[in-house]
Amino acid sequence: MSLKFCNSTENIRGGVNCPSKLHLSAPLPFVGQKRMFARRFIDIIKQYPAGTVFVDLFGGSGLLSHITKYHHPRARVIYNDFDNYRRRIANIPRTNALLQSIRPIASEFPRNKLITGVARDRIIDVITREERDYGYVDYITLSASLLFSMKYRTSLEALRKEGFYNRIRQTDYPICSDYLSGLEIVSCDYMELFEHYKDTPGVVFLVDPPYLFTEAGTYSESWRLADYLDVLTVLAGHNFIYFTSDKSSIIELCEWMGRHQSMGSPFERCLRADFNASMNFNAHYTDIMLFTPPQ
Known part of the structure; x- marks a missing residue:
């Protein structure tokens, strides 16, 4: 299947197409959106040089892509809208x-x-x-x-x-016509997108797959352990920002791999940021962001 790019909405800011307003949370509900990490993500994303190509492999609500484009208006930001969030926005x-x-x-x-x-x-x-x-x-x-x-x-x-x-929202959702402005939007399997950009100079992959052992019911495809492990194959040798949680065993697994020299851990060179989160009053977990230091 070949990549199919969609035209994003356009807003001109500083002579380039990009969002006019910064959103720190997705405009519509989405499981796993990274609003709690938004400000920490901004701190990291601003450190990358202007010529960086950002590829959001698991685009979800588009929040990471939106934030990236806002702070890097002249950069290429590719948003994989596999779940058709743009239709919900429209x-x-x-x-x-x-x-x-x-x-x-x-x-x-x-x-x-x-x-x-x-x-x-x-x-x-x-x-x-x-x-x-x-x-x-x-x-x-x-x-x-x-x-x-x-x-x-x-x-x-x-x-x-x-x-x-009766949990009905009491006000209308704001019309967010330029939320996706300036993004290059595709809808394809993440591995296909990775293969397309893996040799691009200066590429940084944004990697936010559905969390292992957590609810993934709104995603278009079901996920098995093998699928999560496959994601790790895109990390080696590339710059990336990767998200997981302490409800997943991925980090523990990679630490085990790191103790076996023939395998190694893809997170050995990463920095880490944690954020305590909750699903409701009695269900709590820690969101984790692992990232390679910007050069």
Whole structure:
């Protein structure tokens, strides 16, 4: 499969195409977005020279690519939008209208309380009509207003099986027309993208795969242990910024590899930054960012 580049939105700042406003979190909900790491990521990304080519292998919400382009407006930043986040961005007006239709129904119940009976049926009817008449519903964003504990669902069938709660966002999502400005957008397997750019001078790979042993239900493909190990093969010999968590055993595995000289660890030359995070009141973990020192 050949790489297919999409045109990003364009905003002119300082004579180049780039975002006019810096976002420190993704404009729409996304599992695993790096908002907690945003400022530390900025500190690192600003140290790379102007001619660097940044390749975001697991683009996700586009937050890392967006931040990179904002601080390196003249750099090439390639964003792998494998999960079609750009479609969600384009449909923010429709999503806002859908939430506006659901909001008065949900308000019949106290905030954060279970929505039951006829009201629940009415909400399902509103969503069903939206999908039938318009052909698209951003179920991940909708999940954030109806479900608890980051329990995102991606279809009406899956959503029907869940209890609904009055967690409806009270204001519209802002229209972010230039959030992806200046990015070179592709949608392909990360390894194909890596092969395309691995020999590019000055390339830096942004590597944020779905975390091992954590919820990856909103991603377009399921991930096995072998898939996570395959990701490590792109790190050797390249500059990169890699994300994982203490819920994963990847770092422990690589330390074991490092003790066996025939294998070695891809993280031997890395610096590390940690951030304590939580999914809810009783589920906590540590996000980890490993990066090769900018030259």
